[in-house]
Amino acid sequence: MAQDKFIGLIAGISYIQDADQLEKYSTDSSGYEAALPCIVVRPVTTDEVVRVVNACSDCHLGYTIQGGLTGLAGGARPDKGDVVISLELMNKIEEIDTIGGTVVVQAGVVLEDIQNAVQESGWYFPLDLGARGSCQIGGNISTNAGGNKVFRYGTTRELVLGLEVVLPDGTVLNMLNRVIKNNTGLDLKHLFIGTEGRYGIVTRACLRLFPKPEARFSALTGLNSFNDVTLLLKEARGKVAELSSFEVMWDNYLLKASQSINKPAPFNGQYPIYVLLEVEGGVEGLEEKFNRFLERQLESGLVADVIIPQSEEQAKAIWKIRDASGETMAKISPAVAFDIGIPLKNMQTFIEETINALEEQYPTAVNLLFGHLGDGNLHLTTGCLTPEQLLPVEELVYKLTGKYNGSITAEHGIGRIKKPFLSVSRSAEQIKVMQNIRKLFNVNDLQNKARVID
Amino acid sequence: MAQDKFIGLIAGISYIQDADQLEKYSTDSSGYEAALPCIVVRPVTTDEVVRVVNACSDCHLGYTIQGGLTGLAGGARPDKGDVVISLELMNKIEEIDTIGGTVVVQAGVVLEDIQNAVQESGWYFPLDLGARGSCQIGGNISTNAGGNKVFRYGTTRELVLGLEVVLPDGTVLNMLNRVIKNNTGLDLKHLFIGTEGRYGIVTRACLRLFPKPEARFSALTGLNSFNDVTLLLKEARGKVAELSSFEVMWDNYLLKASQSINKPAPFNGQYPIYVLLEVEGGVEGLEEKFNRFLERQLESGLVADVIIPQSEEQAKAIWKIRDASGETMAKISPAVAFDIGIPLKNMQTFIEETINALEEQYPTAVNLLFGHLGDGNLHLTTGCLTPEQLLPVEELVYKLTGKYNGSITAEHGIGRIKKPFLSVSRSAEQIKVMQNIRKLFNVNDLQNKARVID
Structure with a gap:
């Protein structure tokens, strides 16, 4: 009954009701037990999102917001019988500003598509994670995704200049700010970054870009203690402004991960702890600077040994070990x-x-x-x-x-x-404040219920 | 009557009621017409802040929060007869973590004192502005202060890892997070950064530090157009990761500012626009890299002329022109x-x-x-x-x-x-949401009334 009324209210908007096709939308990548939604609605514009949200309210139907379904915390898994609002058709890159270095995208654009599009314009979007080929930027924003380059470029939060958000009451908050500094009171976008759809639906975003790095180099180092790792981190941050990754692997991870992708373990596992460093930036002098830095650390004894890849393939092979956490876990x-x-x-x-x-x-x-x-x-x-x-x-x-x-x-x-x-x-x-703000925005708790806080 | 009751409630907490001494607390640096408070209370602990806030509520007295009184928007100027809560005695640097690179401070610490204290430990707090010698970190946070190095290190917001806040109802939110990545739902600190005391009083903060730069170099460049300035910005960001400032001055500012501090204008004002660049980072190769970068820009014609200071004094003299906006405005x-x-x-x-x-x-x-x-x-x-x-x-x-x-x-x-x-x-x-959140925290609107939003 409510469903018939609902379908009437969303007339003209793309939706899926076929049981076979609904399966795909029944959970995320967390392994959380699947649950079939009653319908999946796929708006293509912000106005359509408003109509769907209002229709859910009118019919008092609970709904779940979905992006690329790569989340690991069960946030995109619907309750049984939920309406699912999938943003997957809102996949337009709307505007790349090659002067200021910004890009405006719809929430359903796949992360890798953003990376590639801005790269063609000489720019760089440094958010990067294993799921890049299927995760969507709206999900990255709603979960404040991190990745390997956070300490240089920040989390997703720091890469978002502005947002457009649809609130559970159908209000559209257009906050597509395009400047780094905007100090006009409460920076409202932070209410919607990392809050996993409890307060609103991210529909569009303006993202901050960086000039495309001309070069990138990696090195795998073996160290004798965790204390040495913290010292190396400070040294590297202070001396090499181009440092973009500082990934640590303990010996048993390195061994298991190498095994899981059928590669020999670098250094034969002879050190207790390893750091994979990466630098990126202007090409001139960068390789020499990085190598000189590594030599100094060898000389001082802070680093016990180092592997400097001699080709891009070799570098990729080392990164593959770092990225094999999924394969390793499966074993x-x-x-x-x-x-x-x-x-x-x-x-x-x-x-x-x-x-x-x-x-x-x-x-x-x-x-x-x-x-x-x-x-x-x-x-x-x-x-x-x-x-x-x-x-x-x-x-x-x-x-x-x-x-x-x-x-x-x-x-x-x-x-x-x-x-x-x-x-x-x-x-x-803190939890009480988070709940009070939920009650302010998501009054009837129809939206993404039972995630994060009540 | 209410005042007698109030003074009874804050027994044991430092306060000022002498009319001569109240003068100092009657406005900020905005030039906004002064107004005398009825009393200035100076708590030294978070508990005392709670007691003062509760006393204001009990007596239904409006109150204004004050830091270093260097603000330019009238935010710290009380209404006539207000209670002023000055954080100036909460001036302790509580803990410098030299491994993780963080510092925990009370809200009333002067910015320059933080800069100096962490520097002695080999670290660097990159927030910097002209008022550094008197502004307090609580005010920097409440106004989300910017300064010269924002595009590299972020605004105050990005430098705050965690906060302790006293809400208008006397609740203490302890959010002294010390890690860069914390994705446990709404990042509540953003409600209190840049919101100018409308939602709560910042009492303590955990700040993010960077390794202390080993070297710093500046150069003043003359360019032929604003378009060239935007191209130089992208070039510099892409090729020199150590870039820390990119300050633009149009010709008439350079002339007037030089006059106002009785210095000859560099380049005799022959270019329409100037950029003052600064780099900071590891010393090895930095000066050569920066000079080579500048040479390339001269060769390509993007930069018409450059002055490379030959000493720290010369560099300071150029920065003095950039920083002379106050003197220039006075003229x-x-x-x-x-x-x-x-x-x-x-x-x-x-x-x-x-x-x-x-x-x-x-x-x-x-x-x-x-x-x-x-x-x-x-x-x-x-x-x-x-x-x-x-x-x-x-x-x-x-x-x-x-x-x-x-x-x-x-x-x-x-x-x-x-x-x-x-x-x-x-x-x-957006304004409505900001007001609704104000009503949630600051129910009776006694705290910092008439700032930002109603």
Whole structure:
């Protein structure tokens, strides 16, 4: 009944109701149990989004917003019978400003399409993550996606100059600001970045671009201790302004990841910890500068050994190991993939205490560590568990995360999966404010219900 | 009566009631007409701030929050008879984390004291502005201060990792996050950055540090057109990752500013436009790289001429001209100082249209242009006006700012002075959301009333 009325209200807007086709929209990449929506509506304009949102309100139908379905926290998985609003047809790159270095895009544009389009104009959009070929910018914004280059260019948040958002009451907030500095009171866009669709639907964005780097070089270094890693990070940040990635892999991650993609492990695993550095910028003198920097670190003993790729293929092969976390995790399933933010100075103690506790309580488990250490972002994958062990392992790790003032999610978001653990990283007062703002925007809680906060 | 009760409630907290001493707290640096508060309370801890806020609520007394009183928008000027809450005694630097590169400070610490303290630990806090010696970090945060290095390091917003805030209802939000990536839902700190005390009082902050640059070099270049300036900006950003400032001065600003500090104008004013570039980073090869970059620009003709200071004194002398906007403005008073954000691609047209309109309608006025062009931030000072001309000049310039999708304040904030013009940069829907959030936090509107939004 409500559904008939709903279909009448969205007349002229593309939708899918065929059960076979609905399957695709029934979950995201989190492994969260699928649930079929009743219909998938695919607006192509902001006005159509407004009409769909208003139709959901009029018929009192719960709805879920979807992008590329690459999320890892269950945020895009509908409740059974939900209306799904998929932004996938809102895939236009509307305007590249080659003077100011900005691009205006619709929310459904695939990240890699943005990267390629601006590159052709001599510009560079530095947000990059494994899912680049299918994740959509609206989802990147709603989850404040991170990636490998955050400590140089910022998270998605810092790359968004302006947004257009449709609120649950159908209001369109046009905040397509195009300047870096705009100090006219509350910067409203931050209400919609990283809040996973609880307060509004991102429909368009103006993004900040950087001049396209002329050159890029990588090196894999072996180090003797985590303390040396923190010293190397400060040295590299201070001396090499072109530093764009600082990825840390502990020895067992490097071994397992190399195995999982059938490659020999670099250095035969002889060091306890490895850092993959990348620089990007103007070509003149960059390679020499980077190599000289690495030599100095070898001389001082901060770096024990270094592999400098002699070709782009060799560099890609090394990055493939870093990027093989998905393949590696699949080999040790059932596993929990943690995505934790820990202050650097607490990192070593946190790791020791956590790994000791895990080894003691789950002696057959495999614990792999890697991370974007430049940002204090640690990925821990604990695998070879039984399904029953998954939840207690989560509880153990999140408890220690709280103890060391960490964040239970540095980049993947809370979604449905981490909602029970939110109080580890957020005080009761903070959660109350987040809920009050939800009630202000999303009065009847029809939009993306049961994610992040109530 | 209410006052006696109030003084009873704040027993033990430092306060000032002597009329002579109250004078100092009666306005900020905006030139906004002074108004005496009834009392100035100076808490030293967060708990004391809570007690003062609760006492104001209990006695239904309006109150104004004050930092270093260097603001240019009237935000810190009390209403007559207000309670002033001055954070000036909350001036402790609590903790410098030399591993992760963070510092935790109380809100009343003077910016320069932070700069100096972290420098001694080998770190660098890159927020910098003319008022560094008296502005306080709480005010920098509440107004989201900008400065000369924003396009490399971000505004104050990007330098704040976490905050502690006291809400108007006395709730303490402890959000002293210390990691760069924390994706646990709404990033609440953004509600209190740049919102000029309308939603809460910033009491402590955790700030992001950078390794201390080993070297810094500047150069003043003369160019033939604004178009060349935009091309130079992209070249410099792309080829010199160490670029930290890109300050533009039009010829008449350079002449007047040099005069105002009794210095000869560099290049004798022979070019229409000048860019002051600065690089900072690792010392090795930096000077050679910067000089080579400048040579290339001379060879290609993008830069017509360049002055490379041969000593630190010479560099300081050039920066003094850039920083002499206050002295220059004083010589052409009464004047209006605009602080506008304009998309770079609209900048030249905006400037032509605005200057033409000003010259036509105010033929005896002096119009000086300079700005942080790397951020799209244009400063226009229109002087030699009559007091009656100030408001119509503002109306003229803000109308054109709106036409070119600009922001009426890129870094100074709205405060009291720009409140009537807010709708130029913000839609009715946005203003309504800002007001609704004000009503959520600041229910009785006792706190910093009549700033930014109602």
